[in-house]
Amino acid sequence: MGPGRLFKRGTSYVLDYRDADGKRHHYSLGADKRVAERRRAELIRRRDMELDGLGSLEGQQMQLGELTQLYIADLAARTSPGHTKNVVARLARTLEALEPSRVCDLRPLHVLRLRAMAIRDGRSNRTANLIGETLKAMLNWAVEAGVIAQSPIARLKKLPEGKGHQVHRRRALSDDEVDRFLAASRADDERCEREARRVGTTHVPQTPLWLLLLDTGARWGEARQLTWGDVSFADQLLVLRAETTKAKKERAIPLTDPLAQELRDLRIQHQQLLGRIPTVADRVLLSPRGSALSVATNNPMRIFDRVLERAQIDRTDGQGRHMVIHGLRHSFATRLERAGVPLTHAQRLMGHSDPKLTAQIYTHLGVDDLRGAIKKLGRPSDELAARTATETSR
DSSP states (O other), X not given: OOSOEEEEETTEEEEEEEOTTSOEEEEEOOSOHHHHHHHHHHHHHHHHHHHTTXXXXXHHTSBHHHHHHHHHHHHHXXXXXXXXXXXXXXXXXXXXXXXXXXXXXXXXXXXXXXXXXXXXXXXXXXXXXXXXXXXXXXXXXXXXXXXXXXXXXXXXXXXXXXXGGOSSEEOOOOHHHHHHHHHHHHHHHHHHHHHHHHHTOOOOOSHHHHHHHHHHOOOXXXXXXXXXXXXXXXXXXXXXXXGGSTTSOOEEEEOOHHHHHHHHHHHHHHHHHHTSOOOTTSBSOBOTTSOBOOSSOHHHHHHHHHHXXXXXXXXXXXXXXXXXXXXXXXXXXXXXXXXXXXHHHHHHHHTOSSHHHHHHHSOOOOHHHHHHHHHTTOOOXXXXXXXXXXXXXX
């Protein structure tokens, strides 16, 4: 079958080869050519051994650390840097705690023990499941790539992850809370603007950020990377580019009228701040001091908490559910459901691959919504009640 073809795509070297079954694969082997050549030789060697009937035994002898390096090199070319970073950290912690170091020595019992330790430490079932699921994903990838013959934990089942097993539950804002939150944010922006003028600096309003999260359902990482080239005022449309989304798929979201106006005003303020017309490459959302937004660190969360306090919205409700920045995305989904938007439409707007995720995780209908549904049942009419009483007296 040959050694395959190694070529450079962007910053990474990619191997084009056929496995023992003749199936064609493209795998990223990293940015260093010497490392990529070494990994190619290992993949081809294992494929040839499998063709000779020796691949099963040889592959299962591989060190888990070595397998991790192959997996991460390919994963980095297929997913976002943030996801890759999380997987690297999770696998590093798991491999450090695991007793076996080779694939053939790994047993489901080893993963079960790690999950039990995580539960004892107060982790939720979902967090505990990530231990086994991340390891399983790597081993499944190795099977598909022909690196190993089988995964020793392929049949390991997940722990239940329903609401009864959640440790930290998020909540959504009600319609009244959304109004109060935005009003409090505008008041906070006005206060910060007065203070900035007093000391001779500028303040970039943050209300457009919160309104965008509420009216588009964008994730923080998606929203912070928006540029003015992603906003079309003519079509009243916002486009989340594939390279910025979690699923690596482009998502187009129509703008509400209030959000479109807020962004127009924001663009004018950016022009004043920059001293020029913003270009298509300039970021839409900036920090209060005019720098690009980073990950959701202490500063945006401090502003978020300050606005919640001003709006008199409890961070934790009576059911123990927490209001965090990501809760604005939950609020978007809940508002869609209240408005009667079909689940398939909500799924596309949210960017979920499975509608079950939209239905089960991101819906937070409150008691008032359910009370309205019960009222629709109505009551027997007076005429029916009277007729029933007459028949009873006979």
